[in-house]
Amino acid sequence: MMEFEGFERQDMYYDERLQPIDEKICELLKQRKALSEGNPGHPLQALVNEWAEKYGFYPEHLHSVFSTLGAEELHKPRIKPNGFRYQLPVMKSAEQDKFFYSIVTVRQYDNASVVVLSADWEESEDLNYKERPNWHFKLEIGGNQHYDCRAGSGAGTTGKMSQNFVVSPPLPDDLSGIEFYIQAYDGYEPQNSVGPEVVLG
Template sequence: MVMQRITFERPTDHYDERLYSIDEKICALLKERKELSNGNPGFPHDDAIYNWAKQYGLYPDYINSLFSSMMDEEEFKPRVEPTKFLKHIPVFKTYEHKDIMYTITFIRQYSNASVVYLYSDWDSTNEVFNEDKPHNFFQLSINDTYDCWSEGGGGTDGHMSHHFVVSPALPDNLSGISLRFKDRSMPFMKDQAVLEFEIRLD
């Protein structure tokens, strides 16, 4: 089942209209910041956060939260809810890495989107492996034509499933389509070994 995003509700009906021009400038600066960084701004250093907090009378954690939310802009992009189920397209493609088998068995087709299911399986009887195994949260990308986002997943011992929505819907003929998965288990961590792999559907 695809999760629905919770609709945003205004925290208060109050607004000081004297702030309108300032808030408009903030939006303009956000746009300028995004364009200047080509959508990859990174995160200000701790010294900068501390200096700005001291200079402008703000809490460092408050500034950190603002810049953190700026890094998550894609999470707020309007998303399509799959409607009118059409069929399943069999795939049966696998990728193995460090004793974990990643599998795509089928793609679920809807009139306005596709749903991709990535399964990961490993030996649940290996206690040492289970203790060291990271909890993976994958990101899916295809190309500029398609928007992809995770809808979560779940699992049991030795098995996990990850669900992704793709919009617009993938073609029934999947020849030439490649699914690129990137592990997002620890976002924004420095010097981390990131798992990336590609599954070709042709």
């Protein structure tokens, strides 16, 4: 049985007269998601100001709405790995633009796998906090089926980062034919990619 992390939201007050409008909003959100092909972006400041004045909203309220639309993945139910089996050695690495990426091990569970991604780069100890790179890493896995990869716990220090990714369904014990695709981003915006995708195969 799949176990998810999270909480069950309780029903609150709701004006039933709003139901047709709310359903229409959901329909429009679906159209927007399909048209954006997974990269919704954010309307320009001038547009937000124009719409706020036209429809009687505060601009910051509209900004919060559009920011939420780009964060759907954050609300996807998270699988909680359970039934630990063993550590599976991987020993795959690649270098790109002074970044050295490596996946040394995968922790195998009954319902998921945890891929441990490391990134190392040269960084001066003298950089202050604001000057340090704010790298964000995305992992995708290629194989004979689709794998969902969710960033889990991680840690970093000067010139080094380690990030766990929860993968479901579990990876096979034989990783022949499995490729790990890594993309680095400056921050969390999908358009701010740092170099091309790296393949650890």
